[in-house]
Amino acid sequence: MAIRSNLRKYGMFYLMMLPGFLILLVNNYLPMAGIVIAFKSMTYQHSNILLNFVDSEWVGLENFKYLFKTSDAWIITRNTLLYNSLFIVLNLIIPVIFAIMLNELRSKFLARFHQSIIFLPYILSWIVVSYLVYGLLHDKNGFVNTTILPAFGVDPVQWYFKVEAWPYIMPLVNTVKNVGYYMVIYMAAIIGIDDEYYEAATIDGANKWQQIMKITIPLLIPVMIIMTLLQIGRIFYADFGLFYQVPKESGPLFPVTNVIDTYVYRTFIAMGDSGLSSAAGLYQSTVGFILVFLSNWFVRRIDKDSALF
Amino acid sequence: MVKAKKSALVLLMLALALTLALSACGKSDDKEETKKEETTTASTDETKAEDTTKTEPAPAENAAANLKEYKLVFTYPGTPQKDEAVIEEAANKILKEKINATIDLQPIDWTAWEDKVNLLIASREKVDIFFTAQWSKYAVNVGKNAFLDLKPLLEQYGKDITSTLDPVFLDGSKINGINYGVPTDKELAAQGGIVYRKDIADELGIDMSKVKTIADLDAVFATVKAKRPELTPLYLLKGETFDSHYLGNFDALGDTAVPGVILKDSTDTTVKASYDQQRYVDTLKLTRDFFTKGYINSDAATTTTMNTEALKAGNVFAITQSLKPGKAKELETSLGLGGKLEQIELNEKTVSTGETAGSMLAISTTSKDPARAMMFINLLHSDKELNNLLNFGIEGTHYTREGEIITPAAKAADYSPGAAWMFGNQFLNYVFNNEAPDKWDQFRKFNEGPKVSPGLGFVFNSDPVKAEVSAIVNIDRQYQTALETGSVDVDKVLPEYKDKLIKAGVEKIVAEKQKQLNEYLAAK
Amino acid sequence: MEAPVERAPSKPVNSLSPVGDWTIKIIFFIYSALCIFPILLLVMVSLSNESDVIVHGYKFIPTKIDLSAYKFVFSDWESIARAYGVSAFVTVVGTALSLIVMALYAYPISRPDFPQRKFFTFFVFFTMLFNGGLVPWYLIYVRFLHLKDSIWSLILPLVMSAFFVLIIRTFFSTTIPAAIIESAKIDGAGEMRIFFRIVLPLSTPVLATVALFSTLNYWNDWFLSLVFITTEKNYSLQYVMYKTLTNIQYLTQHSDAIAHIGGATKFPSETVRMAMAVVGIGPIIFAYPFFQKYFVKGLTVGAVKG
Structure with missing residues (x-):
């Protein structure tokens, strides 16, 4: 009876959710069942993938053992975590500074003009960005090698093989691309601050610097926490576009550009090793999952309202 | 509740x-x-093909009639051709009549080939026939159970293959005594060298006849670079370098993706990792020297533009190639560079498993009708009309013919796959008017007197070291191309590469290879 | 909600000293110049002469303007038009579909009286925390849905975004007064009617924001093309640009275009690459002012409403 009344009352709700539910089921939940591939050594004697799956040998943790035996596991974990941590810090500091500075500009027109330009890279795809980087760094024709370095009397550099340079290039590219997005968010938050605070501060004789440090920044902190938390939740997931497109798949750069996402992609697509690739994927999902919980727990202890869940 | x-x-x-x-x-x-x-715009062939079946049922007396109609999917590396649909339609007419099948040609861009094949295999897509070769992960894919054992099929449906093909081919492509691929009937010997722009060499007054070794090219490239700075003297990319198996005469004994090589032109049967082969290391250094002198395209390590395509685009003077008589002429036609190319051999002619297993057609374990796939391969080896159709297109449209000699017609560029060496039996091919009319005699002569690799007939079974092999594929991706194209400093990077390979178990693979080779040699 | 810059930045009495103002101005001029420079460089190279580029490299000021790269690119305008068509179709259909599917899902879980609210919220939220990885996901699309090389494989994976669903849900539950829904119910309106007639019209700000993000995601996507698409007719614009950058062969195989510029040997590969990029970016730059205005507005809504 209860089923019926529930259905009568909320039947329409189920119908409304059906398309979204199906998509989630197929796009997200069915693949979760597929993670068992990570514990198999896939061979392909049948034409049906399910039969192959059933017939493939269980190898237990073999794929994981193998993953951690090579230095790859360490390198991709290190790269993913270090780059993402750096990105989080840069995406916090620079946009906040930019937002405050832009807000202080006297000319409204100039403020709008700069905001437009700074925001522009955010809407460009990684393909376009990789073109732009290529135009600058191409070793024979790139602008840096043909114009900038000669001006300083420096020999051209083969950027796409220069391992030492990429730990700087990646954060630079990432920051230029994303700074506009965060800046706009922080500007919106600054606009939301009541002018009375500043008026009172001016009357008390506070200078600009004091106003920024004592009013603007403290009031921005909740937004900063939310934006940072959202990124920490994804700290084990790298931006595939950045790491795949911008270094142009250059082999010698792998030690500083290979991240978990590119590794998963390459082991599957290039080596066709579904077991190893799944193992790396499952490693990413699991550790990512734990990190989200840890960071959320941590935030919850400090400030309950800022927690994600 | x-x-x-x-x-x-x-x-x-x-x-x-x-x-x-x-x-x-x-x-x-x-x-x-x-x-x-x-x-x-493209490929209306599918619908058309279906229409024809509806309107004209196969004649009852035809042998094909008791077969159910079947669509064969055939995938191979190559640039997709504009007129592919037209060719498929014409081929279907022949195939319907003979084996009641239709064909779906699926060429995959050269540089995307290996990755896409991995995906096709991993996702178990329905493919009937795969191109494969010892330099295209033949043994690795056999290890994955991707290809069928062809013995029963060859006996039953491959009579024309077994009767015409030199047994050395079939014997030399067995893994553990089993054939997983049907080799193309073509030249048996192999030689490597460069193909270059003859018109430019003439214009700059370069005497190419003096070039006998790779080192001799230094002066040539220097001249090209000095006089025509807009040209790239030498275009290299992944797998197409002076250290490629066809130039270095390295015999990987079945699969170039698996480390451990012997030299084809030597009698030494000690399997060595390539970093231990002096020739490999010397060539790396020479290539690096060329690179620093600016002879080589600077994006060699990352480009995915095939060397023939780069040659076609016009800014390239020379590329490395695996050679046979008339190779440059073949390329002229397929690239639309009539009269502008010439070739120079830079190593000793050899024969090894690399050649007997150098171009094969395998039947996928996902094929729903392997017998029909074998019938098709059999036709490629015996049906002159079908073979030439797939290679050169339609007479009158893509070429005109006088006896065995054909001339490219107006629409030749719309179908020139340049894949004759992959499709069955090359001795069935017509000869282009720019080629030597006695091409096939030259081929036969070419087959005479090569140095025979001590490993001929042996194909390494990588099963026991599967895990090591796949680790090394990943490491190779990081180092091999960068080194072989001269893009990085050999003295600095080679030790690093070696170190990684050793950690990944390269020595175990080499030892296993040596063990299997020794067993094979002892049995022989 | 107004876009941030449309309000006076600070009270005039409390504005910055001229020195500070100039310092900030200079910093921003330098930064903006750095942002815009690579794009201009691309345009300049595409307008250069091929042999100049090969000899002198990419120069900001071309020695002479040469349009042959564009001539080449447009001689094969059908394939570019086609790529634009694919991208436009995927973006428009994808965004519309995504918006309606997500809103339909978000509405029931925003209703406090819906008993299964928690389960369905968790069902969508969990996808943010955990996933099955590339391999099974790929196999599902290719082997189970048979969507390989289908234009739908470019649309379907991006339809549901857990993050946006939760944002829409929060908006529904915080800004739409429960009283309105109650009174509509008393008037006898069904849930569908309430959703389309009352909830959606009141939610345009959040829907517009999500639509803009969705548009951007679809338009800029190349990964789905990379893994699923095999035939040229389904290439999206981003994928064509990707192919051109890594593999100039994509353009040389169009033999008509080659003939058009006077034979294969005169192919301006360097400048054509850049021209292709300009053709790909161009329309975005033109649409940008409009786009940016709404984007900034939308982000403001998002930031304030959480």
Whole structure:
């Protein structure tokens, strides 16, 4: 009876959710069942993938053992975590500074003009960005090698093989691309601050610097926490576009550009090793999952309202 | 209450699962539909092919009639051709009559080939015939059970193959005594060198006849660079370098993706990792020297533009190639560079498993009708009309013919796959007017007197060291191309590469290879 | 909600000293110049002469303007038009579909009286925390849904975004007064009617924001093309640009275009690459002012409403 009344009352709700539910089921939940591939050594004697799956040998943790035996596991974990941590810090500091500075500009027109330009890279795809980087760094024709370095009397550099340079290039590219997005968010938050605070501060004789440090920044902190938390939740997931497109798949750069996402992609697509690739994927999902919980727990202890869940 | 909620959920889930199953079935049909609607420009062949079946049933007396119509999917590396659909349609006419089949040609861009094949195999897509070769992960894919054992099929449906093909080919492509691929009937010996722009060499007054070794090219490239700075003297990329197997005469004994090589032109049967082969290391250094002198395209390590395509684009003077008589002439036609190319051999002519297993057609374990696939391969080896159609297109449209000699026609560029060496029996091919009319005699002569690799006939079975092999594929991706194209400093990077390989177990692979080779040699 | 810059930045009495103002101005001029420079460089190279580029490299000021790269690109305008068509179709259909599917899902879980609210919220939220990885996901699309090389494989994976669903849900539950829904119910309106007539019209700010993000995601996507698409007729614009950058062969195989510029040997590969990029970016730059205005507005809504 209860089923019926529930259905009568909320039947329409189920119908409304059906398309979204199906998509989630197929796009997200069915693949979760597929993670068992990570514990198999896939061979392909049948034409049906399910039969192959059933017939493939269980190898237990073999794929994981193998993953951690090579230095790859360490390198991709290190790269993913270090780059993402750096990105989080840069995406916090620079946009906040930019937002405050832009807000202080006297000319409204100039403020709008700069905001437009700074925001522009955010809407460009990684393909376009990789073109732009290529135009600058191409070793024979790139602008840096043909114009900038000669001006300083420096020999051209083969950027796409220069391992030492990429730990700087990646954060630079990432920051230029994303700074506009965060800046706009922080500007919106600054606009939301009541002018009375500043008026009172001016009357008390506070200078600009004091106003920024004592009013603007403290009031921005909740937004900063939310934006940072959202990124920490994804700290084990790298931006595939950045790491795949911008270094142009250059082999010698792998030690500083290979991240978990590119590794998963390459082991599957290039080596066709579904077991190893799944193992790396499952490693990413699991550790990512734990990190989200840890960071959320941590935030919850400090400030309950800022927690994600 | 709680119970009720749960059961409501279960019910809901069931309903959803059902809809999901239904929608999944429905979707594949939808896809066919949309596909048909979308095909405005290309490949209307599918619908056309279906139409013809409806209108004209196969004649009853035909042998093909007791076979159910079947669509064969054939995938091989090559640039997709504009007139592919037209060729398929013409081929279907022949195939319908003979084996009641239709063909779906699926060429994959050269540089995307290996990755896409991995995906096709891993996702178990329905493919009937794969091109494969010892330099294209033949043994690795056999290890994955991707290809069928061809022995029974060859006996039953491959009579024309076994009767015409030199047994050395079939013997020399066995893995553990089993054939997984049908080798192309072509030249048996192999030689490597460069193909260069003759017109430019003439214009700059370079005497190419003096070039005998790779080192001799230094002066040539220097001249090209000095006089024509807009040209790239030498274009290299992944797998197409002075250290490629066809130039270095390295015999990987079955699969170039698996480390451990012997030299084809030596009698030494000690398997060594390539970093231990002096020739490999010397060539790396020479290539690096060329690179620092600016002879080589600077994006060699990352480009995915095939060398023949780069040559076609016009800014390149020379590329490395695996050679045979008239190779440059073949390329002239397929690249539309008539009269502008010439070739120079830079090493000793050899024969090894690399050649006997150098170009094969394998039948996929996903094929729904392997017998029909073998019938098709059999036709490629015996049916002159079909073979030439797939290689050169339609007479009158893509070429004109006088006896065995053909001339490119106006639309030749719309179908020139340059894949004759992959499709069955090359001795069935017509000869282009720019080629030597006695091409096939030259081929036969070329087959005479090569140095025979001590490993001929042996194909390494990589099964025991499967894990090591796949680790090394990843490491190679990082180092091999960068080193072989001269893009990085050899003295600095080679030790690093070696170190990684050793850590990944290269020595175990080499030892296993040596063990199997020794067993083979002892049995012989 | 107004876009941030449309309000006076600070009270005039409390504005910055001229020195500070100039310092900030200079910093921003330098930064903006750095942002815009690579794009201009691309345009300049595409307008250069091929042999100049090969000899002198990419120069900001071309020695002479040469349009042959564009001539080449447009001699094969059908394939570019086609790629634009694919991208436009995927973006428009994808965004519309995504918006309606997500809103439909978000509405029930925003209703406090819906008993299964928690389960369905968790069902969508969990996808943010955990996933099955590339391999099974790929196999599902290719082997189960048979969507390989289908234009739908470019649409379906991006339809549901857990993050946006939760944002829409929060908006529904915080800004739409429960009283309105109650009174509509008393008037006898069904849930569908309430959703389309009352909830959606009141939610345009959040829907517009999500639509803009969705548009951007679809338009800029190349990964789905990379893994699923095999035939040229389904290439999206981003994928064509990707192919051109890594593999100039994509353009040389169009033999008509080659003939058009006077034979294979005169192919301006360097400048054509850049021209292709300009053709790909161009329309975005033109649409940008409009786009940016709404984007900034939308982000403001998002930031304030959480």
